[in-house]
Amino acid sequence: xxxxxxxxxxxxxxxxxxxxxxxxxxxxxxxxxxxxxxxxxxxxxxxxxxxxxxxxxxxxxxxxxxxxxxxxxxxxxxxxxxxxxxxxxxxxxxxxxxxxxxxxxxxxxxxxxxxxxxxxxxxxxxxxxxxxxxxxxxxxxxxxxxxxxxxxxxxxxxxxxxxxxxxxxxxxxxxxxxxxxxxxxxxxxxxxxxxxxxxxxxxxxxxxxxxxxxxxxxxxxxxxxxxxxxxxxxxxxxxxxxxxxxxxxxxxxxxxxxxxxxxxxxxxxxxxxxxxxxxxxxxxxxxx
Amino acid sequence: xxxxxxxxxxxxxxxxxxxxxxxxxxxxxxxxxxxxxxxxxxxxxxxxxxxxxxxxxxxxxxxxxxxxxxxxxxxxxxxxxxxxxxxxxxxxxxxxxxxxxxxxxxxxxxxxxxxxxxxxxxxxxxxxxxxxxxxxxxxxxxxxxxxxxxxxxxxxxxxxxxxxxxxxxxxxxxxxxxxxxxxxxxxxxxxxxxxxxxxxxxxxxxxxxxxxxxxxxxxxxxxxxxxxxxxxxxxxxxxxxxxxxxxxxxxxxxxxxxxxxxxxxxxxxxxxxxxxxxxxxxxxxxxxxxxxxxxxxxxxx
Numbered sequence: 001x002x003x004x005x006x007x008x009x010x011x012x013x014x015x016x017x018x019x020x021x022x023x024x025x026x027x028x029x030x031x032x033x034x035x036x037x038x039x040x041x042x043x044x045x046x047x048x049x050x051x052x053x054x055x056x057x058x059x060x061x062x063x064x065x066x067x068x069x070x071x072x073x074x075x076x077x078x079x080x081x082x083x084x085x086x087x088x089x090x091x092x093x094x095x096x097x098x099x100x101x102x103x104x105x106x107x108x109x110x111x112x113x114x115x116x117x118x119x120x121x122x123x124x125x126x127x128x129x130x131x132x133x134x135x136x137x138x139x140x141x142x143x144x145x146x147x148x149x150x151x152x153x154x155x156x157x158x159x160x161x162x163x164x165x166x167x168x169x170x171x172x173x174x175x176x177x178x179x180x181x182x183x184x185x186x187x188x189x190x191x192x193x194x195x196x197x198x199x200x201x202x203x204x205x206x207x208x209x210x211x212x213x214x215x216x217x218x219x220x221x222x223x224x225x226x227x228x229x230x231x232x233x234x235x236x237x238x239x240x241x242x243x244x245x246x247x248x249x250x251x252x253x254x255x256x257x258x259x260x261x262x263x264x265x266x267x268x269x270x271x272x273x274x275x276x277x278x279x280x281x282x283x284x285x286x287x288x
Numbered sequence: 289x290x291x292x293x294x295x296x297x298x299x300x301x302x303x304x305x306x307x308x309x310x311x312x313x314x315x316x317x318x319x320x321x322x323x324x325x326x327x328x329x330x331x332x333x334x335x336x337x338x339x340x341x342x343x344x345x346x347x348x349x350x351x352x353x354x355x356x357x358x359x360x361x362x363x364x365x366x367x368x369x370x371x372x373x374x375x376x377x378x379x380x381x382x383x384x385x386x387x388x389x390x391x392x393x394x395x396x397x398x399x400x401x402x403x404x405x406x407x408x409x410x411x412x413x414x415x416x417x418x419x420x421x422x423x424x425x426x427x428x429x430x431x432x433x434x435x436x437x438x439x440x441x442x443x444x445x446x447x448x449x450x451x452x453x454x455x456x457x458x459x460x461x462x463x464x465x466x467x468x469x470x471x472x473x474x475x476x477x478x479x480x481x482x483x484x485x486x487x488x489x490x491x492x493x494x495x496x497x498x499x500x501x502x503x504x505x506x507x508x509x510x511x512x513x514x515x516x517x518x519x520x521x522x523x524x525x526x527x528x529x530x531x532x533x534x535x536x537x538x539x540x541x542x543x544x545x546x547x548x549x550x551x552x553x554x555x556x557x558x559x560x561x562x563x564x565x566x567x568x569x570x571x572x573x574x575x576x577x578x579x580x581x582x583x584x585x586x587x588x589x
Contacts, residue, residue, distance in 0.1 A: 076348070104307070130517065137329065262412065280467055
């Protein structure tokens with residue numbers, strides 16, 4: 001760290017520091033490769049023949065890559081159906097979370113009526129309580145509505161996100177000046193016009209971040225979809241895959257193929273949305 | 289001025305109420321009521337279908353603490369949670385320090401991304417990758433052990449080893465989050481502190497020990513609590529790696545959420561499962577309370 005300061009002030013590092021930096025780079029590169037290795041092997045195994053899967057040491061790039069595993073998985077399981085289910089679930093959940101967070105975050109951040117603090121406090125309090133604590137009563141509620149085993153039943157668990165309201169509220173307080181809203185009011189603008197035309201465009205950044213977080217949250221949800229869905233064609237990807245891999249008869253090649261297909265969308269999505277995602281997760285650590 | 293404020297004030301109030309209403313209704317239905325229901329159900333005996341739902345006070349809780357399966361779940365979950373903590377926080381701190389030190393390296397983006405990817409990818413496929421690694425017959429882990437002349441282990445069948453496998457998988461996932469938050473923490477430490485220490489002749493290690501660690505204390509605590517809470521709620525990882533559902537090979541590592549789901553949906557004991565949920569809630573609240581308390585003390589000092 002002491003040498004970072006010198007780097008910032010433009011003093012060139014000494015030979016000793018340069019060697020140390022090189023060693024640190026090597027350590028980090030090796031560690032990072034080890035972190036990625038399980039996923040790399042998973043994807044590579046998906047393209048291997050049964051014989052090659054048994055070989056030691058395992059190859060990273062399959063010698064005779066085959067698509068057999070993938071075609072056979074796609075023929076045997078409704079994997080595409082599961083992907084579609086998960087996609088619609090994630091999109092609807094994202095829309096619900098983004099819109100409730102935008103509206104509530106703005107009101108809770110800019111309107112100082114009595115009671116606003118209590119509402120915000122209650123919403124924040126539910127953020128501390130894990131979903132697993134109250135999912136059984138929520139399940140019973142979904143059951144009463146007759147929505148078990150449906151997309152709407154799934155959605156009920158993922159309509160709101162306390163962290164989203166918190167994130168937007170923070171941004172509204174810190175980055176949208178009161179004068180801006182005040183000026184529009186004096187010009188005679190209605191409250192809803194102010195929200196839609198002035199506030200919402202300014203919230204584009206944090207709402208984008210929130211959308212990425214919400215989409216991932218639903219895409220990777222497991223426990224709730226596990227209890228809500230009951231038939232093969234209503235499974236989400238995670239549930240379908242988890243139950244598929246418990247089967248006795250499934251071989252490693254096809255398991256890897258199914259897992260790799262499930263993994264790919266989340267990796268691709270992450271690659272495109274990396275900045276948003278990292279910002280969102282990082283800001284969750286700053287709520288002290 | 290006050291008059292003017294008064295006129296929009298009323299309009300503003302109507303807008304605020306109407307705008308908050310949808311979120312409030314949703315919160316009431318999908319958060320507040322179910323949370324209260326959990327607390328209430330924990331005091332009743334109910335089998336999910338019967339009309340009879342007698343109030344039994346704290347009997348569910350009394351029974352829980354004599355229930356061997358629940359105690360096993362509580363023990364396993366606690367071991368896993370603290371195991372993940374013991375790996376993730378020190379390792380994450382060192383990695384974040386090294387990455388922060390090499391911020392100007394051309395690999396900096398690669399470091400951040402590759403450590404973070406395991407945290408974001410879907411749980412089940414990632415757990416399946418590890419299930420292959422741990423596989424007793426085909427897995428590379430035993431093969432690597434063999435290179436060092438160590439005997440192969442039945443990783444997912446041995447009760448102790450299976451828990452270690454779960455800890456490794458969960459730490460692999462949690463590490464990216466810890467590193468990311470620590471990096472933010474490192475960036476927020478004023479450079480002037482390091483410069484002053486350097487003038488006094490402090491070594492890099494001394495700086496880390498006497499400046500970075502104390503400055504990062506709140507962040508360390510935050511990551512520790514988040515990591516523990518997340519680990520107390522694990523289910524998917526255990527389901528894939530070590531549950532025996534539908535005859536999959538692997539020993540069952542009983543964790544709290546699994547035990548809770550089994551009690552409510554396999555044994556139809558909803559009140560009993562709710563009591564378990566209340567205990568989970570108590571653990572989480574206790575952890576949060578510790579965090580708040582330390583923050584408050586820090587603010588006062």
